[in-house]
Amino acid sequence: MPVAEVARQMLDYYPRELNVDRGLFVRCIEACYDCAESCTQCADDCLGEESVQELTSCIRLNLDCADICAATGRVVSRQTSVDANVISAIVQACIAACRSCGDECERHAAHGMEHCRVCAEECRRCEQACQDLLPAIGGQAA
Amino acid sequence: MPVAEVARQMLDYYPRELNVDRGLFVRCIEACYDCAESCTQCADDCLGEESVQELTSCIRLNLDCADICAATGRVVSRQTSVDANVISAIVQACIAACRSCGDECERHAAHGMEHCRVCAEECRRCEQACQDLLPAIGGQAA
C-alpha cells in the first residue's frame, strides 16, 4: 500500500477528533517521503557519475533535503497534541531545503543529468505540498 | 510520483552498470518507506487511544520498526560500492523488527484496533519484501 494510502487510512483511524483537511496532510506526507527517497538516490546517482567532482554541491543539498524531508514527514504525520509552532517551523525548513535542492538539481538537469531532472521535479512537488499545508496549520507562506 | 516510481526511475538513471533485479530492490525500498510511515502513525494513533496504557509495548515496537525501516530503505537505495555484508545485515534487522512489530500489532488488531490491523499488514509486506531481496544480495533467509 503506497505511503499516501497508508497515511490516509491511519488518519481515518486516528482515535480522537480530527478537524483537519486530511487531503492536505496526506499530500504533504507523501511528498516528503517521495522527495526524501528521490534525494537519497540522487546523491547516490551523483556519487556514481564520473563527473562527481562537479556534483558535490548537489550531493550535499540532496543529503540535507533527504534528512529534512524525512523529519518533516514524521512530524506532519503525528496528530496527538499538535503544536502549530513546531509543525509550521519544520514545514518552512522543508520548503527551504526543497527550493535550494530543486534549484541545484535543475542546473544539472539542464546539462543532461536525468536523475537530477527527476529529483528537481520531486523537490518542486514537495515544496508546493508544504506551501499548501501551511495555511491549514496556521503558518504563513514562505 | 510515489516512492516506488521514484525508486525505479532513479535506478534506471544510475550511471554505472547495475546487474541487479531492479524489481526486487524497488519493492523492498517501497515496502520500507510504507512500513516506516505506517509504524510512525500507528505509534501516534496508539498515543491518542484512551487505552494507551495497554499499548506501550506496541508504541515501543512501532518506534523501533519505523527507525529500522527508514534506515533500511536508505541503505537498500544506494547502489554505489554495494557492501553485501552491510545490506544483508540491515535487511535482516528489518525482518526482525517487522516480525516483532507485526506480531504485536496483530494482537491489538484482534481486539478492534484498526490502525494496528493496517500496520500489521504493512509489517508483513515489508518482512516479505525484505525476505525476497535477501537471496539477490547474497544473504540467507532469516
Next chain:
Amino acid sequence: MPVAEVARQMLDYYPRELNVDRGLFVRCIEACYDCAESCTQCADDCLGEESVQELTSCIRLNLDCADICAATGRVVSRQTSVDANVISAIVQACIAACRSCGDECERHAAHGMEHCRVCAEECRRCEQACQDLLPAIGGQAA
C-alpha cells in the same frame, strides 16, 4: 571520543578553507545530539510510567524534537557548499521544537518527573546553542 570532540576534529580536517567560528558549530552539533538522545529516552521513560495517559503530549513533542534535533545536527555538521537559507531554516525549526518540548517537560518536572527535568534542561541548552549559531550563519534570532 564524545560527539563534541569528534565534531571539532572533523571540522579541523575539513579540506577546504573554513571561515566559520568552529566553537559555535561544535556546540550546536553537540547540543543537537545530546537533545536528540534526551528526547528519545524521555519518550521511552514516559512510556514506562503508570501515568502514561497524562504524558502523551510530552511523548509526542519528545518524538518531534528528537527527529528535528537529529536532522539539524546532521545539516549543521556539513560544510560543503553551505546554503545559509537551509541551515537557518532548520536551526529555526530546532529552536521551535526545543522550546515547545522544553516547556512541556518543565510542566511535568514540576510534578516530580525527573526524566522530564533532565530533558527540559537539554532542550533549553539546545535552544540556546541554536540561537547562538544563528547570527554566524546569517539568520536572525527566533
Next chain:
Amino acid sequence: MPVAEVARQMLDYYPRELNVDRGLFVRCIEACYDCAESCTQCADDCLGEESVQELTSCIRLNLDCADICAATGRVVSRQTSVDANVISAIVQACIAACRSCGDECERHAAHGMEHCRVCAEECRRCEQACQDLLPAIGGQAA
C-alpha cells in the same frame, strides 16, 4: 551534558525495574552517536576533497554507517518492552556497518586522509561497544 551522561541519567530515571548492565548500554549508545556524527562528517570531508572521485566508496559506506548507527542508538536507548531479537539484529547490523566503514576509512587513512583516520577509530570503538553489548541482550558475537 554529553550523550553518555544524558543516557546514564535517563536510564537511572527509567520508572520500571531495569535488570541490565547500564554501563554496557550507555557505552553502546554513546558509541553509536559518536560514530554517526563521525561518519556524517567524514562523508562531508570526503566531498570537500579534490580527490573525491577516489572516495566515493568511502562516502557511500559513511552514509550507510551513519544511518545504521543513528537507528541503533535509538533502539538501544529504549527500555520499554525490550525485544531481544530486534535489538540483537540491529546491533549486529551496526557491527557490520562499522566494520566495513572502518576498513574502508583505514585504507584512506594510510594515504594521509586524517578525517578517515579519526572516523576509522570511531568505527572500531562502536563495533567493539556493540560486540560488548551483545551477550547482555542475549545475542552472539558477530
